[in-house]
Amino acid sequence: MDYNVYLLATDPKNPCQDVIHSRDTRLKVRVFCLDDERFSPDDGEIQLYGYANSKLFAFETINIVAEDALDLVGAIQWYANYISYPEMEILPEDPRPGQNIAM
Structure with a gap:
């Protein structure tokens, strides 16, 4: 069974600017x-959301390519385990009121 390996780049000056890197693909995901x-949100990228300990996170790809899109959920699940919240529910839309109104 193949497992993807992920790396995390952190900003010591801003703990909310983590970037998840896949070692085996070109996938990069910025955490907000x-x-x-x-x-x-960047219209050219994929965004997913999740709550951990009542804190809302957004996950946005960086320069996504089609073949790496399937790896996105695995990267978010890895991050959820990394922050000790493996039960994080991954949401397809921003759950905050008024955030998903079509223009």
């Missing part, structure tokens, strides 16, 4: 702490 910072 939505309780602590503003987030404007």
